Amino acid sequence: MASAAVFEQLQLKLDEDSQIREDIRNVVQTLERQARSAESILTRFHSIPQANIGPTLTEAWEAIQAQRETLAQLNQLASKHPYYKYNQMWSRRMESVSFHLVFYGFLCSHVEGFDGPQGMLYTIEEVSDILAVPFNLKDQDAFHLTIEEYLLSLILLIDELARLAINSVTLGDYQVPLRISQFVKDLHAGFQVLNLKNDILRKRSDSIKYSVKKIEEVVYDLSLRNLIP
Amino acid sequence: MTDHKHSPAKDEASAPPASPFMSMFETFRSELDEHHDRRERIIKASRDITALSKKMIFSLQRVRTLSTPLPPSVTKENNSRQSQITDLFKSIVPDLQVINAWRYQRQISPSIQEYIEAISFQHYLSNQTLITFTEAQHQLPPGISLTEDDYLLGLFDLVGELMRFAITSMATHGTLPRGPKPSKQDDGGQEEGNDILTDLRSLRSGFEGLDTTSSGKDWTPLKRDVGKKMEVMRSCVEKVEGAMYGMIVRGRERPKGWVPDLGGGEGREVESY
Numbered sequence: 097m098a099s100a101a102v103f104e105q106l107q108l109k110l111d112e113d114s115q116i117r118e119d120i121r122n123v124v125q126t127l128e129r130q131a132r133s134a135e136s137i138l139t140r141f142h143s144i145p146q147a148n149i150g151p152t153l154t155e156a157w158e159a160i161q162a163q164r165e166t167l168a169q170l171n172q173l174a175s176k177h178p179y180y181k182y183n184q185m186w187s188r189r190m191e192s193v194s195f196h197l198v199f200y201g202f203l204c205s206h207v208e209g210f211d212g213p214q215g216m217l218y219t220i221e222e223v224s225d226i227l228a229v230p231f232n233l234k235d236q237d238a239f240h241l242t243i244e245e246y247l248l249s250l251i252l253l254i255d256e257l258a259r260l261a262i263n264s265v266t267l268g269d270y271q272v273p274l275r276i277s278q279f280v281k282d283l284h285a286g287f288q289v290l291n292l293k294n295d296i297l298r299k300r301s302d303s304i305k306y307s308v309k310k311i312e313e314v315v316y317d318l319s320l321r322n323l324i325p
Numbered sequence: 326m327t328d329h330k331h332s333p334a335k336d337e338a339s340a341p342p343a344s345p346f347m348s349m350f351e352t353f354r355s356e357l358d359e360h361h362d363r364r365e366r367i368i369k370a371s372r373d374i375t376a377l378s379k380k381m382i383f384s385l386q387r388v389r390t391l392s393t394p395l396p397p398s399v400t401k402e403n404n405s406r407q408s409q410i411t412d413l414f415k416s417i418v419p420d421l422q423v424i425n426a427w428r429y430q431r432q433i434s435p436s437i438q439e440y441i442e443a444i445s446f447q448h449y450l451s452n453q454t455l456i457t458f459t460e461a462q463h464q465l466p467p468g469i470s471l472t473e474d475d476y477l478l479g480l481f482d483l484v485g486e487l488m489r490f491a492i493t494s495m496a497t498h499g500t501l502p503r504g505p506k507p508s509k510q511d512d513g514g515q516e517e518g519n520d521i522l523t524d525l526r527s528l529r530s531g532f533e534g535l536d537t538t539s540s541g542k543d544w545t546p547l548k549r550d551v552g553k554k555m556e557v558m559r560s561c562v563e564k565v566e567g568a569m570y571g572m573i574v575r576g577r578e579r580p581k582g583w584v585p586d587l588g589g590g591e592g593r594e595v596e597s598y
Binding site for chain 1: 428
């Protein structure tokens with residue numbers, strides 16, 4: 097049975113695939129490195145009083161911009177291939193850069209002199225716009241930010257804000273937990289309208305209720321002691 | 326882009342009672358529902374296709390000859406199953422377009438592999454050749470794309486079917502299935518066609534030569550499956566070799582209807598995941 101040609105053909109395709117993966121992996125590794133340095137900046141917000149976050153916000157913005165540039169490369173590379181064939185290679189990165197941005201946005205809205213609503217949330221459109229990456233593509237097979245990735249980034253945000261609520265009390269800032277509380281309640285209400293199936297969103301969204309509880313306890317502790325109006 | 330730096334969100338909501346994010350989440354809900362519905366439809370079709378493909382394989386296992394037209398009863402049964410399978414595939418074509426072609430790969434893959442196993446077995450029994458990728462793709466309706474991965478994994482499973490076919494034939498006829506003498510071209514002056522063990526070994530050699538690990542440490546669905554299936558494939562070929570040995574050594578003492586012990590390690594369970 098002449099099967100050599102069949103296997104040769106298969107090997108060609110396998111090699112092609114592993115070359116594509118290697119190219120993507122190179123860009124994703126750059127993104128990972130940039131994400132780590134962004135995380136290290138963002139985590140400093142837990143130890144800076146609200147009044148002084150300005151300069152660190154600028155640094156965070158730059159760290160996001162760096163990722164944006166790498167995303168442009170990834171976009172160019174990934175859009176040549178079926179999106180869902182390789183998307184698991186970068187899905188975590190999209191989730192994390194989106195988290196960096198929504199956390200940044202939330203913090204911005206509490207800076208003195210900010211003229212928008214407090215507890216600002218960058219919508220998926222805004223995240224997509226700032227990162228210069230399309231979102232939720234349906235009729236075109238190209239690189240984009242998925243709804244799942246954005247929602248997962250909101251779950252990361254909620255976890256992060258539960259931590260920030262506690263740490264801002266330590267810094268003597270009693271207003272921040274109140275703002276966080278309202279914001280997270282609103283997000284929680286949003287998640288409750290989703291019909292989650294047994295998938296990653298379902299599993300990860302389980303943590304939201306613990307974060308909500310944690311934040312409520314902070315607010316309770318503060319009001320019990322008359323530390324907030 | 327810097328104008329985003331301290332720009333307000335477009336959220337007009339400041340009314341406290343309802344969540345200002347509600348309309349956004351409602352959009353997400355309908356998008357996610359759409360996705361889940363598609364996924365469900367694909368899983369359902371996929372299960373039915375797998376079941377029908379398995380039935381095709383059962384029928385084919387009743388065939389006793391190699392490289393001859395299939396018995397009319399088998400052809401009739403399998404043609405009807407194949408047209409049902411085609412209809413099932415067609416029913417989910419709209420769900421697998423453009424960006425969604427790869428999105429539901431994990432849901433559709435098992436059925437495509439099972440179907441490839443069935444049609445490659447049928448193709449082998451009738452022609453004693455390996456179905457090519459292009460031939461296999463043509464057996465799927467337009468709009469359903471065959472991936473190299475599914476094709477390859479389906480071929481791994483073909484080895485298991487060939488093993489069963491060979492063993493059954495040895496148990497009932499006392500010989501290894503062998504194709505007829507190649508009549509069209511008289512090259513090589515062969516007395517008769519190749520036996521199935523020769524073909525199995527040639528397949529094994531092809532599989533062994535494949536390099537599926539070159540994509541580094543990255544997890545790929547293919548790698549996970551190839552590892553398991555490679556083991557099963559090897560043991561299948563060795564079972565036929567062992568049975569062949571038994572037939573030569575103890576052939577004449579063999580009671581009628583003797584079947585070699587296939588053991589528990591047949592590994593059929595890895596076929597679908």
